[in-house]
Amino acid sequence: MKLGKGFFSRNAKEVARDLLGEVLVRKIGNKILRAKIVETEAYFGSEDPASRAVQNGDLRKTMLMEPGTILVYGVHNNWLINFVTSNEGKAEAVLIRSLEPLNFEAKTNGPGLLTKALRIGKDFHKKNICETSNLWVEENFGFDETKKGSLEIAEAFRIGVKKDLSKKLRFYIKGNKFVSRK
DNA sequence: CATATGATGGACT
């Protein structure tokens, strides 16, 4: 079962944490690639100096769109995939940083690597994860806090950002070997 | 059009 918009229409920090353990599914032709989300980061709007929503471009506009909107943005020759969260009009998003491949082999332990492995590019930009037929998040834990409790989740400061907030906005599954670490 | 910047990755010490 796919995760719906209700899942994404919450605070980015909550969504980032709850996305851990869920399964990202990518359909390419007749192949289905499934990968577990093991590392995420939350980004906010004007109050977040690391977020690109502090600038007044297309990225900010996209972050203001409805929950579940896919935001693909390029940096240093890589595509990074985000899901817009919270309600329409509030600039929040969750960056997918790392995946654990479940039925295929590929390097997915980094935000730029996983988009290459899943062949995610700008063509997904501004589409909605709840409505696309070749990319979605499969419910594994969903809103079930009890099941979610079986996961060991670690919090940390975000990676690679120039000016981070003094909050821990990076979440990953403790001990998972596919987590990118530096 | 010109230029600055960076939410990276890989090679190397």
Next chain:
DNA sequence: GTCCATCATATGG
């Protein structure tokens, strides 16, 4: 840990 290739994006002229 350091260095750097490389390009999407924002902004200024």
